[in-house]
Amino acid sequence: MYSNNFLGRGAAALLAGLWLVAAPALVQAAPAWADLQAQNGGRRAAVQRFLTTTEKTVIFTFGGLSRQVPLRNILDYMAAEKMRGTFFVTERELQRNLANVQLIRNYGQDLAMGLVPTKTGGFQDYCAQIQRLQQALRDNFGVDSRFVRIMSGGGNQAAMEEAVSAMGCTLVGQGLNVVQSKHKDARSPAEVMPQIFGKWTTSLNRGEIVYMRTDFYTNDALAADMLRAIKTQKLDNIAYAPEDMDARGEENDSAYHTSSLAEVDRNKAMAYRYPVDTAALPTEMQPEYGTGQVTAKNFAHMFFSRYIGAPEVGPSDRMLGFSRTEMARVDKTGLVKTAPPRTVFLTFDDWGNDDSINKMLYVLRKHQVHGTFFIITRNMLNNPNLLRAIASEGNEIGCHTNNHVAMTVQDKGGHQVPVEKEDEYKEDVGSAYPKLLSVVGDMRLENGRPALTRLLRPPTLAVSRKGAMAVLNAGYTYIVNGSGSTEDYGAVSMQSLVGIMNRIVHDEKGNVRKGAILIMHMSSTAKRTPEALDMLLTANDRLPEGHPGKFKVGLLGDYLKDGYDQSK
Incomplete structure (x- = not known):
């Protein structure tokens, strides 16, 4: 049971402490940011469309938390289906849509940082924004996040990517963006699904990051309906479910589940480095090994x-x-x-x-x-x-x-x-x-x-x-x-x-x-x-063993x- 009192436990402290979001004391002095920039050496974070994992999971992420009705529809569906996901929070939403952020946490879902581009923002400005978001999520929601999403176009992209790298964070994009501007007034998933997936994308990918804005559609029910359609048509179909009558009801471990970014990140046993450090591989595995040996x-x-x-x-x-x-x-x-x-x-x-x-x-x-x-x-x-x-x-x-x-x-x-x-x-x-x-x-x-x-x-x-x-x-x-x-x-x-x-x-x-x-x-x-x-x-x-027709x-x-x- 999830609480309807989304301004319940901890909310008063959160409201009282929201000054932290923009408190000047949190912004490091310019020389400190300059030192951090120098230490980073100009590196820029690459946008991740997926997390490198062999876990049988797909990562659903969400942004746009301004409207509570479509948000609650999504959260109710996720709770009923035991789905996990990550919701990106911006400073503006912490100030204006606090109740919705608290609602997400009351439903047990995860939070991450939504970085907002500005017209004049540079490296130091974006580092400070990330730091404020990190502290606000940690102090007020108990969330330690290192995942950042740039929430819109514009701004100095290079400066944002450099800031994400310098702050030791991961820059998240998506393998699938569910929301497209031409679908804003769509009434049902049937209008949207064929255009998002096309003919040959029959399922989601392992470790793929899916992104959806909860407040985009004019139809308040459509975001949750889209989530349902994607899960049933492109996620549930990954599981092995044979047509053979004797095999029906067979329990198996082939189904994919959903996870938050943080949950996949914590599963180190299934993580790997990509691309592989090929220079560390033995000589006989190098691409040039064994080449050019055949003549006429x-x-x-x-x-x-x-x-x-x-x-x-x-x-x-x-x-x-x-x-x-x-x-x-x-x-x-x-x-x-x-x-x-x-x-x-x-x-x-x-x-x-x-x-x-x-x-x-x-x-x-x-x-x-x-x-x-x-x-x-x-x-x-x-x-x-x-x-x-x-x-x-x-x-x-x-x-x-x-x-x-x-x-x-x-x-x-x-x-x-x-x-x-x-x-x-x-x-x-x-x-x-x-x-x-x-x-x-x-x-x-x-x-x-x-x-x-x-x-x-x-x-x-x-x-x-x-x-x-x-x-x-x-x-x-x-x-x-x-x-x-x-x-x-x-x-x-x-x-x-x-x-x-x-x-x-x-x-x-x-x-x-x-x-x-x-x-x-x-x-x-x-x-x-x-x-x-x-x-x-x-x-x-x-x-039986020894039968001439039994193969290994x-x-x-x-x-x-x-x-x-x-x-x-």
């Missing part, structure tokens, strides 16, 4: 030993620049030959949103198995927390190029032709590994080896002579296709997809195909894949390492 003279040997093929890729389909003799030698099994008996490999291509990838992570975690995730890096840096989470759960990371550029495609005449110019393709594959390194380069698996591999899966499984040379010269160690693609992005039914998976990992007699590599996808277009994989693994778990799951990086030769 040694290409054939390097390629045949380091290319794991696919049954469907051959002379007339997705291969370019190889002679007939070479075509006859190239691997078409897609199997890892040194894999232990009844061991298979689970692999996932592309990239996706939290709703698609988190479901996959839950299924792997549920069955205590791991996979290899081949990442398209073009959009990955918009959501590094998700990549970090993949590796934190014991999965390994491979590359799927930066822009999903295939080495070759089939033209209208049925001929294989290169997709990109040679230099452009080199740039594409060369730029991908450093991006992955910046997020997971410091992570290790349980056996101590790096979670980041130098394995690359070519888009569409296509290979060309020049493309393969570019890949191997970029430092990638193996080009990995696989023994079968599920083509799950086009699956017509759950049953058919499970059947395809079974046929890839089992032979005609139902025995495990030793070393089989199952190719799946992690994008939202492969929406049936998590549940189909769950069904495959559940059936496998139920088989390995990681490619444990076998595709120095000394492994696919041609032997």
Whole structure:
């Protein structure tokens, strides 16, 4: 039960002590600010769109506290849904909307500092404003905050960013700004949601900061209605909830929750440094390691030993620049030959949103198995927390190029032709590994080896002579296709997809195909894949030990390492 007396306990003291907000005694003398500026060395705080964490959480933040009715609607909904968030408070709101600030605290929500730009404000002015806000929140609400949001445009942006840095604070922005000026008079979330999220943003991101003004809409109910719509459509959908009747009601830990900025900040166990200090990594992980070793003279040997093929890729389909003799030698099994008996490999291509990838992570975690995730890096840096989470759960990371550029495609005449110019393709594959390194380069698996591999899966499984040379010269160690693609992005039914998976990992007699590599996808277009994989693994778990059809799951990086030769 939350108190309706929002000017209750501590309010009298707060009102009496509000002189602190603007008290001249709190403003340091100019020489002290000058010293602080000198010590800061001109550094400027970067605006954070997310907090670096692998915690399954999203951070809702709010500003604009002038109107109590929409604010109370939001607070009531958050209380009913057990949601946590952060509300930014400005000096003006402490003076004019004190009751609303106290209401927020009575509901148990967190507060942070709202920095207001001024026409003539400089470094010292903004440092003093931050200091006054910090002390007011500490003394009157018991809140120690280091989070600052610039509440509007204008002002000296550089001076504000420098002040935030010098004061040891974190400058907060947003990954999603819910409020747009064109929606001020909107009446329902249906008018707003499609324009905010578009077609491809199917969920919020792990650790993402969402921002909403509580007092913006003319419709007092809309802010809370928008919060409800975002939670139900873009947050609750991240949890794994299979359609299969036998799995309904299954309790799992896949759901995301909401947190305040301070709560995420305190969870040091799931925090990480981003970008990773790559200079501190061992030599063999540096981007330039292993590059430029392939020449026209040694290409054939390097390629045949380091290319794991696919049954469907051959002379007339997705291969370019190889002679007939070479075509006859190239691997078409897609199997890892040194894999232990009844061991298979689970692999996932592309990239996706939290709703698609988190479901996959839950299924792997549920069955205590791991996979290899081949990442398209073009959009990955918009959501590094998700990549970090993949590796934190014991999965390994491979590359799927930066822009999903295939080495070759089939033209209208049925001929294989290169997709990109040679230099452009080199740039594409060369730029991908450093991006992955910046997020997971410091992570290790349980056996101590790096979670980041130098394995690359070519888009569409296509290979060309020049493309393969570019890949191997970029430092990638193996080009990995696989023994079968599920083509799950086009699956017509759950049953058919499970059947395809079974046929890839089992032979005609139902025995495990030793070393089989199952190719799946992690994008939202492969929406049936998590549940189909769950069904495959559940059936496998139920088989008795020693059954010829019961498989074990390995990681490619444990076998595709120095000394492994696919041609032997």
